[in-house]
Amino acid sequence: MIEAFLALFPAAVLAQAPAIMVAAPMLGAALATVLPGGRPAWVVALFCSLITAVFAFVLLFQTWGGEVISYAMGGWAPPLGIEFRIDGLNAPVLLLLGVLSLLGVIFALPSVADEIAPRKQSLFYATFLVCLTGLIGVTSTGDAFNMFVFLEISSIATYILVAMGAEQDRRALTASFNYLVLGTIGATFFVIGVGFLYMATGTLNMHDMALRLVELDDNRVVQVAFAFVIVGLGLKAAMFPLHVWLPNAYSFAPSFVTAFLASTATKVAFYTLIRFIFDVFSVEAPFVSAAFVWVIAALGVIGMIAASVQANFQTDARRLLAFSSVGQLGYMLLGLGIGTAAGVTAGVLHLLNHALMKGALFMALGVFAIRYGVRSINDLRGLGRTMPATASAFSVAGLSLVGIPMTVGFVSKWYLVSAALDRGWWWAVAAIAVSSLLALGYVGRLLASIWLQSPPERALMAAKDRIPVMMLAPMWVLAIANVWFFFDATPIVELARGAAEAALAGAPR
């Protein structure tokens, strides 16, 4: 089946696949800028994300079984030229980006038409495409400085996308400004770290860097570089104490932007963390292995408990889910901190699963918002009676967030717990249990409000009579995926396992 799919494309196209992935949304963004209205720009965005999704599958199949694609951008051979390097670790992330941006764009048309002023819509889609370009670039590049540039391309576009929520609520502006300040500090820390690495190794190509770092374990410059890179990328990924920008950015951005960012942007930043910790630096370097227990696993555990506690006290549904995102990131960090192949597998598995859950949850909140204009948990009262189908999809994804059996959330927690037990980390298992109970608390609050309480009088006056099927379809695809991959977990587990193998392969020592 893989051969049949790849045979659809001429060999010349297959060879250029990494470049096409980045170029398609970039050119699409330029085109969308000059188009007159939202709808033509949406068609361009849809077309570009379709290309992205298709080529993500192409790259995944090409790298299936441990192959590594090294693409010399512009024909300049690495390590001097910029290399796009696709392996088992970033191919699944690219797939996630492709599929979720496609679903997101389908969801966007009615949602954006509702929330963004008509004359700004084509620019909105153009900005979205720039953001997608940046995210794909970050994921596929093999050059550390190029990664910084793409990181900033995606981040700057993200600030604008978040600020577009100002038409609904002016607090989107301050949320976006705070995100900009912190995001820029994070990116600058990252670029300081890359500068130190360049001082120590004389190269910017990440694979080449890894080979040269093998002999530099005791070098103070390298150790400082590690600290700067971790803090910088941790800020972008909303690692626990560096997450303060995230809740506001997620709660005030337009619905489509929140659904897209929650399922892709922090995931890509998290991928860069894995890439640097495991692939560029090595697990065997003493300063890295010390960081595993005392920094990464510790922050992961504190994050998943503290953020889940905070989530329990929120009144705004999107803010609640944003805090829950920070908590869920703790699970992924714990997976990394375990540091074994099983741990990284669990981390990547939860990364993929969490994108499915949060995508579905934020899309469902978007559907509630377009129908009734509701945001706070109090306003969700009785939606189970007035909108049973959407409320069911929301509940499925919410239960998946808790990790109830029959949902993917259970699969990734299962892998995480068994990885922690292999390492003998009982405290981590206890923390997972506590955090799951807290998750049950906040998801329970949402579900109780939706299903058990009776709808308020004014809810009978809906803002819109019918919900566009284009919003429901992507939401249902994600909600069903949450259940489907429990019963057929092999594909995502294999993806995660391949990613862990690629991450731990690193430089030969």
Place this chain on the structure above:
Amino acid sequence: MVELIAERFAYGVIIILMMTGLYAVVASANLVKRMVGLGLFQTSVFLLYITISKVLGGAPPILEYPFPATPDETVYSNPLPHVLILTAIVVGVATLAVGLALVVRIREAYGTIEDGAINEADYALDTERAGR
């Protein structure tokens, strides 16, 4: 001692600039001042890159045309960080532009660019909603 300081003088200046910028970002309540601090912070990193690329006694890395067939013996400074910083400057300008545009929009929406006043306005909005 003097030698030690003289050798690291550029790094000392960079660290002072970097910390001044970061402090300004954290400590100022005025959003424009915060952007200025951010700009200072970023610029200090540009200087860091330029400093590491300088080779003592190195010539500017410019070759006369026609290029020599064999590499000559001249010591050149490293041109690569300069090129990187050109890119980073563009990124910095874009960030600054978006940041200032946001400040303009914040002033339109809130009528102030002081952090405390903005928080007060948001807090008043929140309590008003809760009381409803």
